[in-house]
Amino acid sequence: MIANVLYNEKGIGDTLIVSIKDIDRYTRTFDKKGDVVRIFDTETGALSGFNIFNASRHFTLHANGKVTLTEEFVSALKKVIQEAGFNDDLNIDITPKFVVGYVESTEKHPNADKLRICQVDVKDDKLQIVCGAPNVASGQKVVVAKIGAVMPSGLIIKPSNLRGVDSYGMLCAARELAIPNAPEEKGILVLEDDYMVGEEFQTTF
Known part of the structure; x- marks a missing residue:
């Protein structure tokens, strides 16, 4: 939960x-x-x-x-x-919701020219995430907002289906994470190699 x-x-x-x-x-x-x-x-x-x-x-x-x-x-x-006086069984998930992921592969979305289907390793799981960023590519370390993450905008990340393909998370841009002086151009935040896959990405919001 x-x-x-x-x-x-x-x-x-x-x-x-x-x-x-x-x-x-x-x-x-x-x-x-x-x-x-x-x-x-x-x-x-x-x-x-x-x-x-x-x-x-x-x-x-x-x-x-x-x-x-x-x-x-x-x-x-x-x-x-x-x-x-309430008896609800609250099995609450407290695992980090913003983590470092590794893009293992990408492929073109069959029904959308600007979308790519990414297979992303987050250490304890492999996530399929549909991404529209023009700079996404295999071999990158990226920030993954997992299901249940709350973005600075208030958006809650949920499982979704984009043009017929299931997606379980989001690859984040710097401005979506409210990082100061984030670039305005479209594109996900690509991390340096010294980040460890699966570790929590520390947000400031």
């Missing part, structure tokens, strides 16, 4: 937002117990997430945006939710 956890006291107040799955707003409802609000789909029962009010009473928070998930934080989150 992938979760994105956000906290911005100045922007939205002392509320922790735990987003697990997007659901249709027309079938979305909630159940509130104490400081915890459980959000779910009335038709399927699918869990969308939680809002936790008075968050600073329950957690030590230094974030102004996305909260970095650790085992300790996830444990505390589960405890707050369970003590409020």
Whole structure:
């Protein structure tokens, strides 16, 4: 289970937002117990997430945006939710979502001239990613936004299908990562050879 956890006291107040799955707003409802609000789909029962009010009473928070998930934080989150009276089993994925990948191969997309189908090694997995960057090529080390990554724009990376081909992540440009003085021309960020495949790429947003 992938979760994105956000906290911005100045922007939205002392509320922790735990987003697990997007659901249709027309079938979305909630159940509130104490400081915890459980959000779910009335038709399927699918869990969308939680809002936790008075968050600073329950957690030590230094974030102004996305909260970095650790085992300790996830444990505390589960405890707050369970003590409020909810019994959801939160198996939250806390692995890094921005990692160094190695482009093993690329091939032309059969249905789009400007897209290429890339096979990318991220050490613990091999990902097929459809990419439209003009400079993508085999043999490159690149920044991979894995499924569940939240971009500086707020975009959440999800599995997608581009012109009939499945894609499981994104190869990132410097400007998409909000890197200062990023070049304006189109193209992914190509890393130096001293980066290790699979290591977390440290973002500043």
